[in-house]
Amino acid sequence: xxxxxxxxxxxxxITEQEDKMPTREIAGATVDVNEEGYFTNxxxxxxxxxxxxxxxxxxxxxxxxxxxxxxxxxxDYKEKGVMPSIRRVKNxxxxxxxxxxxxxxxxxxxxxxxxxxxxxxxxCV
Amino acid sequence: xxxxxILGAGSAGTMMANHxxxxxxxxxxxxxxxxxxxxxYYQPGFLFIPFGTYSKKDVCKDKAGFIPKKVEYIxxxxxxxxxxxxxxxxxxxxxLDYDILIIATGAKIVPDEIEGLTDEGWMTDAFDFYTVEGAxxxxxRLKTFEGGKLVVHLCEMPIKCPVAPLEFTLLxxxxxxxxxxxxKTELIxxxxxxxxxxxxxxxxxxxxxxxxxxxxxxxxxxxxxxxxAAKKIIxxxxxxxxxxxxxxxxTNMGDAAIERSGLGDDLNFVPTHKHTLQSRAHENIFVIGDxxxxxxxxxxxxxxxxxxxxxxxxxxxxxxxxLKEDFxxxxxxxxxxxxxxxxLIDFNYDLEPxxxxxxxxxxxxxxxxxxxxxxxWGKMAFxxxxxxxxxxxxxxxGITTRMTTVGKKLPKATT
Numbered sequence: 001x002x003x004x005x006x007x008x009x010x011x012x013x014i015t016e017q018e019d020k021m022p023t024r025e026i027a028g029a030t031v032d033v034n035e036e037g038y039f040t041n042x043x044x045x046x047x048x049x050x051x052x053x054x055x056x057x058x059x060x061x062x063x064x065x066x067x068x069x070x071x072x073x074x075x076d077y078k079e080k081g082v083m084p085s086i087r088r089v090k091n092x093x094x095x096x097x098x099x100x101x102x103x104x105x106x107x108x109x110x111x112x113x114x115x116x117x118x119x120x121x122x123x124c125v
Numbered sequence: 126x127x128x129x130x131i132l133g134a135g136s137a138g139t140m141m142a143n144h145x146x147x148x149x150x151x152x153x154x155x156x157x158x159x160x161x162x163x164x165x166y167y168q169p170g171f172l173f174i175p176f177g178t179y180s181k182k183d184v185c186k187d188k189a190g191f192i193p194k195k196v197e198y199i200x201x202x203x204x205x206x207x208x209x210x211x212x213x214x215x216x217x218x219x220x221l222d223y224d225i226l227i228i229a230t231g232a233k234i235v236p237d238e239i240e241g242l243t244d245e246g247w248m249t250d251a252f253d254f255y256t257v258e259g260a261x262x263x264x265x266r267l268k269t270f271e272g273g274k275l276v277v278h279l280c281e282m283p284i285k286c287p288v289a290p291l292e293f294t295l296l297x298x299x300x301x302x303x304x305x306x307x308x309k310t311e312l313i314x315x316x317x318x319x320x321x322x323x324x325x326x327x328x329x330x331x332x333x334x335x336x337x338x339x340x341x342x343x344x345x346x347x348x349x350x351x352x353x354a355a356k357k358i359i360x361x362x363x364x365x366x367x368x369x370x371x372x373x374x375x376t377n378m379g380d381a382a383i384e385r386s387g388l389g390d391d392l393n394f395v396p397t398h399k400h401t402l403q404s405r406a407h408e409n410i411f412v413i414g415d416x417x418x419x420x421x422x423x424x425x426x427x428x429x430x431x432x433x434x435x436x437x438x439x440x441x442x443x444x445x446x447x448l449k450e451d452f453x454x455x456x457x458x459x460x461x462x463x464x465x466x467x468x469l470i471d472f473n474y475d476l477e478p479x480x481x482x483x484x485x486x487x488x489x490x491x492x493x494x495x496x497x498x499x500x501x502w503g504k505m506a507f508x509x510x511x512x513x514x515x516x517x518x519x520x521x522x523g524i525t526t527r528m529t530t531v532g533k534k535l536p537k538a539t540t
Contacts, residue, residue: 086347087391098349101361107345122420 027052031117038113038120042077045117053115058106062115065103069095070116083113083121126155129439130213130223132203132382134160134188136516137414137428138229143518144436146193149443157221158192159213161202165191165516166257167508168285169425172292172461174260175267175372176300181257183508191516203230206386208407225409225439228388228395230380232285232415232423238376239280239351246353251371254293255285263372267300272309273369275301278358279316280348283392284377285415285423287323290314291331292461293372298338299463315343315358315366323422324477327460327470330494334462377423379416394418399474400450402435409442411435421454421474429515430455433526455528457483459504467500469493473528479535484523486532493533 021032021040027048032040039045050070054062062070072093076084086109089095104111109121129145131138142158149156170184192198202216206226213221234255236243242251252266253259275297279290294314301307314321314335320328321335321342335342349361357367379393388395388406396405397417404410413435414428421427434452441448454474461467469491470478482489490499514521 085391091391097347097361101347105362 034120036120039117040119042074042117042119045074049117050115053117057104057111057115059104059111059115063103065099066112066115069093069100069103069112073112073116073118077118083109083119085109085121127153127224128155128157128222129225129227130221131156131158131227131229132206132213133229133231133380133414133416134158134162134165134192134198135229135231135414136425136511137231137416137432138227139165139188139191139516140429140432140518141227141229141413141435142192142196143516144432145439146195147518148436148440151195154443155197156195157197157199157223159199159201159203159215159221160188161200161216163188163200167511168255169504169511170508171254171257171260172289172296174257175252175254175263175293176296177264181261184257186512203380203382204385205382206388208386208388208410211409223409225411225442226407227435227439228383228404228410228412228416229414230383230416232377232379232394234375235378236373236375238378239348239373241351241353242373242375244351244353246351246356246371250356250369251351251353251373253373253375255289255374266370270306270310270370272306274311274313274367275370275372276313276315276358276366276368277372277374278346278348279314279318279374281317281376282323283423284374286458287422287424288458288460290316290374291321294340295334295338295463296461297372298340311341312339313341313343313366313368315346315348317345317347319344324470324472326477326479326494327468330468331460334496338463377415383416390418392418398450399454400434400452401438401448402431402452403438403442403448411439411442419454421452422456422458424456424458425511425515426457427455430526432518451527453527455526457524459500459507461501461504462496465501466496466498467504468496469500469503471528471533476528476530476533479533481533483532484525489532 023030024033031044034040086097090097100108113121131141138158145156164185165188167184170179173179204214204216206213211223234253248262252263254263277290277294301310321332322328347361349359351358357365359365379389383389383393395412395416397412397419399419402411402413404412413431415423431452438448457471459467459469471483471493472478478494481493483491483493491503
């Protein structure tokens with residue numbers, strides 16, 4: 001192959017559980033995160049952490065609009081056990097997609113889920 | 126007399142009918158299949174219609190011909206599934222009581238979900254190829270295409286046959302080169318994904334091909350609307366892409382009957398157990414094929430592997446025994462790459478596509494994650510296998526239900 005190929009270790013997913021998960025310091029506490037910085041334990045999240053994460057994700061200060069999204073994501077994830085899709089955020093959460101993009105530009109679900117202390121939305125099949 | 130009712134006579138429903146007729150005690154169990162349509166389409170063939178390789182007759186047969194004689198076949202639309210009453214109401218008013226229900230109602234494109242797509246320009250400048258009508262109309266339009274911006278737009282995931290948009294793009298590149306108008310055409314592939322495909326290892330290879338063939342790849346694109354009059358698509362983050370000819374792969378959803386029945390999620394897919402294929406809501410309802418909400422790909426090969434598992438689990442359920450969690454998300458897909466070549470990928474829930482040979486180690490004859498002519502011949506030969514072996518649940522030697530690592534090049538460090 002002509003291109004430098006950097007394959008993801010395909011069996012990584014199977015052995016992932018055995019590896020020690022990284023942690024980070026945030027808002028005065030230590031939390032478990034994955035290699036991309038997403039919380040692996042949503043219960044460790046606090047609102048103070050959201051403010052820090054929002055700055056890191058270049059969202060700036062969180063408004064009521066942001067908090068509405070974050071609250072819906074956390075509540076829905078707790079209920080369903082999976083991250084909601086943009087469609088579900090619109091239908092069940094009552095947050096139109098355009099609004100979601102205005103609040104969290106540049107990959108709204110990827111950013112909002114990180115700020116909300118939740119797993120990254122599942123990659124599509 | 127008890128009944129196993131199968132809703133849908135596409136690939137999955139037809140396979141289940143053919144499996145169960147051989148396995149169930151027909152003195153105690155009646156098998157009934159319901160489908161609204163007369164024609165069974167070989168959907169992998171739609172990809173070849175726009176380029177003139179196949180015509181309509183190459184991809185059609187009567188559904189009835191694939192349903193075993195001992196199975197009751199009703200051609201009628203489904204009105205609603207009343208799960209609490211173990212009954213299905215058909216559009217003609219007929220009521221079918223069941224002891225076991227198998228939902229195999231599939232997935233289809235819903236162009237209306239993309240704002241503006243079906244307004245001005247639909248079927249003149251903007252087409253789908255996921256229906257036979259769309260593919261045929263696109264074939265006519267391509268004949269008169271003399272150059273310009275050809276945009277292939279994957280709107281939203283999940284879709285059935287997730288490789289098809291890329292295949293179309295790569296085949297279009299070959300087609301345009303053969304017609305001598307590739308240099309007059311800007312070929313653009315647009316996707317909501319961050320990379321070329323849903324599997325990273327594949328994306329590296331396929332993304333490289335897009336670059337090599339001078340195909341512009343626009344990623345992370347969430348379409349807000351199509352402006353057919355101005356011939357452009359606009360994303361939620363206000364990126365605009367102009368087109369002269371738009372080939373759209375719109376939102377895929379489960380059947381509307383699923384929504385009417387209150388059994389589906391936001392896309393009308395039915396929540397299903399990942400490994401047993403039992404419905405999460407009702408113990409006597411099972412789901413197979415594109416109708417599920419599983420994170421496995423929506424593909425014929427997946428339905429084939431699911432059918433093996435589901436056939437056994439239906440029998441276990443009837444016998445009151447625990448179900449086997451045997452479905453591992455196994456998928457096996459050819460990816461046409463143009464110029465008479467194709468890739469083959471074989472993967473499951475846990476293992477991403479890797480290199481190797483399939484189905485036999487060393488001998489193959491197919492090569493995994495590699496572009497070969499033999500892979501292309503395999504894809505073309507598959508149509509015969511589909512009509513004559515797959516649909517009729519006849520055995521296919523060498524192909525295992527669960528994905529095997531035999532013949533695959535796995536990384537050295539495995540626990």
